[in-house]
Amino acid sequence: MSDTALIMIDWQQGFDDLAYWGNRNNPAAEKNGATLLAHWRAKGWPVIHVRHDSTTPQSRLHPDHPGHAFIEFAVPQGEEPIYGKLVNSAFIGTTLEADLRARGIDKIVVCGISTDHCVNTTTRMGGNLGFDVTIATDACFAFDRKLPDGRVFAADLVHDVALASLNGEFAVVKSVAQIIDG
Template structure:
């Protein structure tokens, strides 16, 4: 039997990204973590399941290594008692973890995905969620990314990368939604 409420999947909201910003990397969606906080509050109030994903870096230089201060979750997005934390070592939260089996065991069909970064772990997790048959909703204002240099040396803004990622996922792998859309829908499901 399918779970009536969606599950919130919070991807990699870790302090390493604060370190990247402090080192001069530029990001988009400065209010993304505030929207994640809003989503966490709404899911907790409704009793809907929440899964926290952490990235564990394996390269010696990774700011996500478990012994590094960047591995820790940002305080605003910290899990509460009973909310599982699933540790991954690759981009997808489904590879090398028990996320899929936990969702299936819980009868969860709909996933609301947020976190960082839009074009890496969020995108990979969202693509796999869609391919695995979940009804995935990616929250556009609760995820962010950083400027990047392309293979030809071109600079691509975080805003452009974010927009292109959403365009690539839209309709094929996920529905693109806002935090407000999700919170409103959750309130309707609870009535």
């Protein structure tokens, strides 16, 4: 698995503000993400951190806001690289693709926030770029989403539909336990 990188997407404190973001699903996502990260680190496999560097000053993810910081379990250690992104994909405006290829990495495992936005977009692009992508389904979460006509889609549904649309086309969807068990 030394040719497989764990990509930790947007595990930032600003997503804890549910008054700002709304309802979310999968309250165990952080615990599962921590388990996956600890496993990767114990094996000495490549870990990559991605964070959203919002350009909107009032955003919880703006570099001047405390919410920009990584949550406790996901703080990078040692030489683990950090990629700041301005859009949903970790591949746009960063050297992530080139750096992965330079290291001979052709497989990625993705987890983070949110399932239907940055995890989804990074997964789609990774698949389109030829990477073998796995998503840790229980180490991601989504928020409720609302259409302009007022209909609200619950976070569980948003999460599940996002994963279903990726599975088999852009990635393989597995639980943390399935990923760790190989």
